[in-house]
Amino acid sequence: MDQRLQTIQQEIKGLDQQIAQLNQQRAKLQNEWQQILDQQRSQKAKAAKAALPDYQQQAFAWSPSLPLLALKHWHIEAFRPLQLAIINTALDRQRDLFVVLPTGGGKSLCYQLPALVEPGFTLVVSPLVSLINDQVYHLKEAGVPVASLTAASSKEHVKRIQDAMVDQHTPRLFKLLYVTPEKIANSKRFMAKLSQAYTHGFLDRIVIDEAHCCSQQGHDFRPDYKKLNVLRTVFPKVPIMALTATCPWHVMKDVLRILGMPLPQHENGTLVYSAPLYRPNLVYKVVPKPETADLVYQHMADWILENYKNCSGIIYCLTRKETSLIAGELYARSQGQIRCGVYHSDMTEEDKEETHAMWRRNQIHVVVATIAFGMGINHLQTRFILHHTIPKSIEGYYQESGRAGRDGKRAECLLYYRGQDVPRLASMAVTEVQGRDNLNAMVNYAQDYTTCRKILFETYFYNDADQWQIYGQHDGLVNETTPNEPCTICDNCSRDPTTVTTHDITKDTITLIYLLRALKQVNQRVTMAKLISAWKSRGLKALQVETLIQNQPLIRLPVNKQYTMAELENMVNFLIHQGYLQDDYHFTAYASIV
Numbered sequence: 001m002d003q004r005l006q007t008i009q010q011e012i013k014g015l016d017q018q019i020a021q022l023n024q025q026r027a028k029l030q031n032e033w034q035q036i037l038d039q040q041r042s043q044k045a046k047a048a049k050a051a052l053p054d055y056q057q058q059a060f061a062w063s064p065s066l067p068l069l070a071l072k073h074w075h076i077e078a079f080r081p082l083q084l085a086i087i088n089t090a091l092d093r094q095r096d097l098f099v100v101l102p103t104g105g106g107k108s109l110c111y112q113l114p115a116l117v118e119p120g121f122t123l124v125v126s127p128l129v130s131l132i133n134d135q136v137y138h139l140k141e142a143g144v145p146v147a148s149l150t151a152a153s154s155k156e157h158v159k160r161i162q163d164a165m166v167d168q169h170t171p172r173l174f175k176l177l178y179v180t181p182e183k184i185a186n187s188k189r190f191m192a193k194l195s196q197a198y199t200h201g202f203l204d205r206i207v208i209d210e211a212h213c214c215s216q217q218g219h220d221f222r223p224d225y226k227k228l229n230v231l232r233t234v235f236p237k238v239p240i241m242a243l244t245a246t247c248p249w250h251v252m253k254d255v256l257r258i259l260g261m262p263l264p265q266h267e268n269g270t271l272v273y274s275a276p277l278y279r280p281n282l283v284y285k286v287v288p289k290p291e292t293a294d295l296v297y298q299h300m301a302d303w304i305l306e307n308y309k310n311c312s313g314i315i316y317c318l319t320r321k322e323t324s325l326i327a328g329e330l331y332a333r334s335q336g337q338i339r340c341g342v343y344h345s346d347m348t349e350e351d352k353e354e355t356h357a358m359w360r361r362n363q364i365h366v367v368v369a370t371i372a373f374g375m376g377i378n379h380l381q382t383r384f385i386l387h388h389t390i391p392k393s394i395e396g397y398y399q400e401s402g403r404a405g406r407d408g409k410r411a412e413c414l415l416y417y418r419g420q421d422v423p424r425l426a427s428m429a430v431t432e433v434q435g436r437d438n439l440n441a442m443v444n445y446a447q448d449y450t451t452c453r454k455i456l457f458e459t460y461f462y463n464d465a466d467q468w469q470i471y472g473q474h475d476g477l478v479n480e481t482t483p484n485e486p487c488t489i490c491d492n493c494s495r496d497p498t499t500v501t502t503h504d505i506t507k508d509t510i511t512l513i514y515l516l517r518a519l520k521q522v523n524q525r526v527t528m529a530k531l532i533s534a535w536k537s538r539g540l541k542a543l544q545v546e547t548l549i550q551n552q553p554l555i556r557l558p559v560n561k562q563y564t565m566a567e568l569e570n571m572v573n574f575l576i577h578q579g580y581l582q583d584d585y586h587f588t589a590y591a592s593i594v
């Protein structure tokens, strides 16, 4: 009996082994199958793309009207490199379009001009009422028939516009209809009218402006944007154009999925037009943030007076409280020479608009703001952008700093960096999808003293760009340089490389790990500041745990005294970024602590 049991057991074991081998073989074949499918798909997509007209060069039926309309309405005499190709692709109506052009790159024209050529109207979804009002104002000035529907629209206005949406008569009351995403997500009546317009063939195109807002992986997610997926389902035949200035590829993929646009590598996939992000007139610098708040204010005031007296600029801060504090300090320290306004989400719409208007009219020089001072800020002569604290992501930083120098003239983007700001930001980022990864990338940017800033941006935004078939990635704006050439003007390009010293921090890291292990043994949590102060000065004594860890091997404590607190903070952040350390969060009723 026992022998029979043994035989069965062995047979089972043998069968298990066979199953494992077969499973392995299956996975291998499945992998191969997927690779062949992907290859075929990509070849088909390439062939299909090759069969498309040359949108940059070819003449189309609508071609003669484009320069005339551009001149008549916008006084534009020549298109920027990608604009014509994008407009032609849109008017050809064969594919969806994803447009990534730098801030101030001229995205609006890419959908506004086609709207004038086509017979119906274009629906534009835009995230903010202020942005919509701004666009409507400028389009009216340009003599373009335009309308908008927002929460502030009166009942009569809504009725008039909704009736016009399905009105068969020409000329149309509007060629562009701007709405906030809430209209799509929440107004059944509006969607019913849109369906009628679609059935009559009046809905020419759907434009999603600031499309990165769809993705939770991006830096500016808006829940109502996610609900825009309904548009492709309800209006499957209407081409979609999504536009943004800031979109790493993983975010773009997510946006395409949400909006129901086909991936670029598929046959009839979305055409992606992307110009280099780099703006050659922007000088990027990271400045070590002085030790005390007082020193920071003084540095800011001196720097502005020395370099940009009476010029327009923005200072971004993390909190509303900081905006008024910094504005007051700068005014006082400059004896009233730097006139500042504040801008944050707690202000009334009127107060916000007043700050913005005074700044545009140069009645104030500097707007000290939170990130609420965001999309749609278009003051061409902005000469500098200072960041009092690093932003939570590179996308955010690119967008905020990109508000400088829209007139094409030289402007500076200064980022104050101190490692101790990171835990504060991490506690905010922890609740966001990919929040810690985004922050890590930003910290890496700030702690890099050698790589050209332009290359850092491009590596971040284009790191898996090879997988995409992209039009015009290299035919960017004026003075474009190739992606891998350093910009020559940023702080890292200008720095004498012999002044950058490298340190082997292995021993110090071991000390730190020893400290952390000891803390773990006694189940004690510490903040970064406390950890560093123990690491630098009093070792385990400072943490009152030395008696509990007598069995640990003796390692020299504390750390080498040559390092400043700021350097040690950078080391901790570096070790977190490299994955050697991981921060931990716990939440109290009042705060989340890192």
Ligand SMILES: Nc1ncnc2c1ncn2[C@@H]1O[C@H](COP(=O)(O)OP(=O)(O)OP(=O)(O)O)[C@@H](O)[C@H]1O
Pocket (backbone or CB within 6 Å): 074, 076, 077, 078, 079, 080, 083, 101, 102, 103, 104, 105, 106, 107, 108, 109, 244, 245, 376, 378
């Ligand atoms: N071909 C062109 N020639 C000259 N000026 C142009 C051209 N195209 C656009 N512009 C101007 O450039 C400015 C910026 O354009 P636009 O507002 O469309 O930028 P954007 O890409 O939408 O920027 P953002 O990302 O900030 O929204 C506008 O004043 C616009 O009139």
